[in-house]
Amino acid sequence: MLDGGEYTQGMAEPFSSMTEVTTTKKKKNKNRRRFSDEQIKSLELMFESESRLEPPKKLQVARELGLQPRQVAIWFQNKRARWKTKQLERDYGILQANYSNLASKFENLKKEKQALVIQLQKLNDLLKKPKDEGKCCGQVTTMNSIDGDSDKGEAVKSDSEGQLSLSMERSEHALGVLSDDDSAMKTDYFRLEEEANLVSMVEPADGSLTSSEDWRSFDSDGLFDQSSSGYQWWDFWS
DNA sequence: CAACTCCAGACGCTTACCTCA
DNA sequence: GGTGAGGTAAGCGTCTGGAGT
Numbered sequence: 001m002l003d004g005g006e007y008t009q010g011m012a013e014p015f016s017s018m019t020e021v022t023t024t025k026k027k028k029n030k031n032r033r034r035f036s037d038e039q040i041k042s043l044e045l046m047f048e049s050e051s052r053l054e055p056p057k058k059l060q061v062a063r064e065l066g067l068q069p070r071q072v073a074i075w076f077q078n079k080r081a082r083w084k085t086k087q088l089e090r091d092y093g094i095l096q097a098n099y100s101n102l103a104s105k106f107e108n109l110k111k112e113k114q115a116l117v118i119q120l121q122k123l124n125d126l127l128k129k130p131k132d133e134g135k136c137c138g139q140v141t142t143m144n145s146i147d148g149d150s151d152k153g154e155a156v157k158s159d160s161e162g163q164l165s166l167s168m169e170r171s172e173h174a175l176g177v178l179s180d181d182d183s184a185m186k187t188d189y190f191r192l193e194e195e196a197n198l199v200s201m202v203e204p205a206d207g208s209l210t211s212s213e214d215w216r217s218f219d220s221d222g223l224f225d226q227s228s229s230g231y232q233w234w235d236f237w238s
Numbered sequence: 239c240a241a242c243t244c245c246a247g248a249c250g251c252t253t254a255c256c257t258c259a
Numbered sequence: 260g261g262t263g264a265g266g267t268a269a270g271c272g273t274c275t276g277g278a279g280t
Contacts, residue, residue, distance in 0.1 A: 033256095074270095077247095
């Protein structure tokens with residue numbers, strides 16, 4: 001905006017009138033002059049190496065640039081303030097980018113979970129069907145054995161004939177880990193604790209994502225009841 | 239040694255001025 | 260030429276840490 005080329009009558013008579021003004025209170029900033037390019041350049045250079053000037057250094061700089069020591073001090077103060085503002089803007093940008101990134105990851109995971117839930121629901125239906133149609137097929141017995149088994153994953157995998165085991169393996173793969181500690185899972189997934197915290201901020205308060213009752217109700221005969229633990233592996237993020 | 243005062247410097251906010259589109 | 264926006268030097272009030280009493 002400012003090309004810095006114009007410094008009205010500035011440096012020929014450096015700040016003589018202004019010094020007079022600064023001693024006169026309330027008479028504000030009359031005859032204020034912008035510093036010359038050369039002065040700004042030197043000050044900027046100085047600021048890059050140290051954002052605070054020791055008093056002796058301040059005096060030296062003031063002498064070299066033909067400024068009052070107070071002017072140098074004020075310039076550094078203003079510069080620090082400007083730098084801080086810029087830094088805040090930069091930090092905000094970074095945070096915003098991180099947030100967007102996390103939000104999109106979260107959305108993807110949400111969709112993934114939704115797909116898995118639907119899949120699970122279908123599988124539940126499949127399991128229920130033969131049971132309803134006739135109790136002769138023996139599959140119910142197989143699944144009931146799951147109920148009593150502490151290691152559900154293994155029990156399901158052992159059913160190598162059915163579609164279920166494949167789906168479960170896929171689910172395990174998608175989830176990466178089978179753990180009762182879902183917060184640990186989140187952290188593990190995102191690698192960073194702070195990011196995990198952000199996730200909790202992203203998660204809608206209305207529980208739209210979290211309600212599993214709708215599909216859980218399909219487990220009418222308590223096939224997947226698990227008394228040993230409060231969590232099911234498919235409770236991921238619920 | 240604690241309590242108090244004084245002072246210089248830093249900071250945040252604001253004002254006044256300047257320049258440019 | 261008038262005007263609004265943006266940049267910036269400086270004013271002002273407040274806080275803080277160090278030195279002296």
